[in-house]
Amino acid sequence: MQKYRLDTIPREVARNRLLNAVTFHPRRETVAVIDARGRVTAGPVNARRSMPPHPAAAMDGIALRTKVTRGASPTRPVRLREGRDFTYINTGDPLPENADSVVMIEKVNILEGGWVELVEPALPWKHVRQPGEDVAAGEVVLPAGHRIRPVDQGALLAAGVEQLSVLCPPRVAILPTGSEMVPPGLPLQPGQLREFNSTVLAGFLEECGAVPDCRGVVPDREEALREALVSAADRCDILVVNAGSSAGSKDFTPRVLAEVGEILLHGVAARPGRPVVLAMIGETPVIGLPGYPVSAYLAFDWFVRPLIRHWYRSGAAAPPPLLARLGREVQGGPGAEDFIRMRVAHVNGRYTAFPLARGGGVTMSMVRADAWLRLPPETTRLNAGEQVELEWVRTPAEIERTLVLTGCDDPLLDRIGAMIGRLSPGWSLFREYTGQNEGFDLLRRGGCHAVAIQGDLREEGYSGMIRIRVAEREMGWITAPTAPEPVSGVEDLIRSGLRLINRPPGSATRDRLAQLLDEQVGGRLPSGWERTEGSHWKAAASLAGGTADVTVGPRSAAEAFGLRWRPAWREPLDLVLPRSVAESEGGKALIETLRSRDLREMAAQLGGYDDSRAGEIIDPPFAKNSEGGRWEL
């Protein structure tokens, strides 16, 4: 294994170096206007015909010569005869020979026998569209480099243009690398990984008007990569290699690129996405993207999109930033920009943004991200409460129809997010496991709409809160197949020495477990006490994967992974939300979901829930030891 240093070139400098190295000569082709949506004009397009081609009625009414209406007044109306003095005409119809005005039908007094009466004179060319009023032959309809929209197609056809010259899209090769990578559709052997970045990158390319050319997976041999690069450079306008751009032992992409072409740079001062490599093979630019999905997608934005705009000679079209308040402090590293995935809560008309999990490989975080926050290199920290400009991923309208549910973790709660949009079109739900205390803290600061709570709790100053039952859930000991015996209590746990996955600090389940350990084994802590996973479900996944032996969680999580489960206690699982939220459109959508048949079906399917009071309002919302309390099975 060798270590080598990446460049730390500012992103802007890197992009300019790339664009300056490239001279594209886009091909052109002639297409029918009816097939031209989304294409980019190769040159200005002029009208071939005037629209309207002839003087035309701009209103439904009668066409006539103005002179026949001379002197008309309410006291001396003028009588006109159809055929001789006027013709009925519809909007858009050509004006008859000699007519020079249209009187709208509302001003025409229709009499018997083909006669009409007017009480005021017509004005010349009134309600008449002149030839070329919309567009005159020879006028410019579209400039060069214009991406054609449906309304442009309409204007072109109206202007007599049936075909036009457009730029051919650039052909972009996508070369996935890695002997362990298997394309979608083929079976996976142990140790192999699904190659999905090509699919994502191909989608991005199609969205920005390029034609992806997905090549087969290139195995980890320098010779194979060399051949693949040279052959793709022959056939394509841009090459995207994924991955092999970082500094691991198999990352020989830079070395091979230096052999068959010329390296422009290796490494930009931006995180994640830093280990990108830019090169030229002859006239063809090559972008070596990092393998981690989020890094790859960012580096695609930084270098591949600008290349495609360069091809079309079009400008960037970034939407206006979303202004939000930071709900939590954000940290970056020194010496480089940081790009941070954010989730955004829209509560009481204010946007509040929170950083998402930052692991570069987390594909789900890209699904969940609402926006990006960029920290410039000189900024390593922004405090909660600061105003920030975000680049949105989901539109503000989507964000405004997203409920944020924090608090305790439960698989059934996760399912609510998958159901709410079906019952209330357009609504979605974002789940974040924060524990109850942080959940209430967020609720107070406008960072969420509702908090999930388990068991009973005392809450001071709860006026204005509503508490709604989701279900009662069965909690218990979940044991992995690695353990000889299932654990069914704290004594078992300590005696066996099995490796625990705990809940994070601040979680009610963790507190409950600590209490049991205090009561039953004198406070001794099991192995793994400090190890936590993101959720009960993920803890069960880790048990199934063999990296730990036991956890405490809901029966549903155990059943999903076929793990052994022994009951510990039952507890209510409720949502708490401010009355103002409950009465809002989103709050109603949430409550409707809790009361739906879908929720009950899902609870039954997961197992371990009693939904007999689902959707009931629990009053008072917080209590000392009321009916909402926790009890042993």
Next chain:
Amino acid sequence: MQKYRLDTIPREVARNRLLNAVTFHPRRETVAVIDARGRVTAGPVNARRSMPPHPAAAMDGIALRTKVTRGASPTRPVRLREGRDFTYINTGDPLPENADSVVMIEKVNILEGGWVELVEPALPWKHVRQPGEDVAAGEVVLPAGHRIRPVDQGALLAAGVEQLSVLCPPRVAILPTGSEMVPPGLPLQPGQLREFNSTVLAGFLEECGAVPDCRGVVPDREEALREALVSAADRCDILVVNAGSSAGSKDFTPRVLAEVGEILLHGVAARPGRPVVLAMIGETPVIGLPGYPVSAYLAFDWFVRPLIRHWYRSGAAAPPPLLARLGREVQGGPGAEDFIRMRVAHVNGRYTAFPLARGGGVTMSMVRADAWLRLPPETTRLNAGEQVELEWVRTPAEIERTLVLTGCDDPLLDRIGAMIGRLSPGWSLFREYTGQNEGFDLLRRGGCHAVAIQGDLREEGYSGMIRIRVAEREMGWITAPTAPEPVSGVEDLIRSGLRLINRPPGSATRDRLAQLLDEQVGGRLPSGWERTEGSHWKAAASLAGGTADVTVGPRSAAEAFGLRWRPAWREPLDLVLPRSVAESEGGKALIETLRSRDLREMAAQLGGYDDSRAGEIIDPPFAKNSEGGRWEL
């Protein structure tokens, strides 16, 4: 011809009436994830496999058991041997059996002979991605009703999902009506019109995820329409009829709809787009759109788009409004909403919006529109200077890269807009003919970037202005083929009695003409003195179309339409812009265009221009009778 009244039902009420009448049962189909971009999930999609499937390295480095590093410190480093104590590992690789930590390569001191040294102990599960860390088997990856993006495809493949159930798109019939309408591609006979609305509507439908089914043109016979409706209702989920919804003599769509189905309403309280008809044929909704393009597109937005969202059970996704200041007062009518096409100037960081021409049939205005302004029914007027919320058509980023050029009218100036984007990618130019005085007024109020001027003029307080030569142009008398003799002066004009097309009040050409009439024919005015067209080019188009006989304009306009032309005078054609604009990115793009070979080629192609000083700075910018003056040929 009969007159009948349209309903004036508020748009919101009309839409709800339609949506309440419709119950869709969208079909489902299974598609491969790699083909699923843009499709909408039919139900929640859960992970089939955990990602990562096994504990994996989160960093390049060495994998080991933490216990072998116990006690390591700078003073007492621990030496480890490859194979026995550790394995080199790359990011993403599965952790070897028994390893429980990864030490990043940057912290490994590599020695000779397969030995390494560590100066601090490794922490359990550090730099290890747990199974399911990204997504655990059974977790919800996507909710129901979610439109699939490339990043979603990535997450689905990572989660072991290769196929999924999606909603089939609704099939929407487009029925164009009108015996005079001819589809694109077929030759036009006199009196026939190109049917282009179907192409526009089909593009809109594809953009919002529906499948357009473009039917042939339905001739103006009730029976033909009846048959077309019934047959389309049989095969499609939604019917769009265009047009026949207004109250002209051929507009029997409502009557036929009432026979074969049930009318929900005919007419909404919104302009333009008011004469829409909504109906049901059995279970199938029918939207009768007005024929005027702008009205049709608005009514499409109001009723067809919501139906398609209803099909997918998805929410509206309107972008945030663009906040702008009104640059000119805006008037609406009473009793209904008004939708007004706006152009938006971005000058010195401020958005200023101006209404565009309002003729409903003007397809070019849809090409030129930057945004929509909605006036509620109770608002009939907004004053210049008021703050308004606009719905953008072009993105704010596009608007920010658009130069607005007002002032006098000239065909060569129009061509600049078609060239600027080729020389300066992303930049475009919006031309508005305002005359010079209003142009300067707009310049002062931030409504434009530059003013085109002709001839010489005095301008007080011009400090900070730059004037740049475009060309000298030849102005003269343009005579239509309808006239027996070409006109070559004001005496000719008065003597012949030919019909003039004049320039609008405030135009320098009109003033010049008035002066000549005063000097040579004692101020007598020719026939048509008050008739104007939007531009020299459009005036020439009207002459070619036979609705007038003579105008004064540049040689280029005459030549384009093959009209006779007699010289009158030569004059300089210049641009005036503030120094701050000239030094901005957009100003530089404009000046570069004026100095380009493209401009000279275009001037030569149009004819009637002397470009020998094109791009020169004229100093001083304004003068009494300097070299910039106007003189006879």
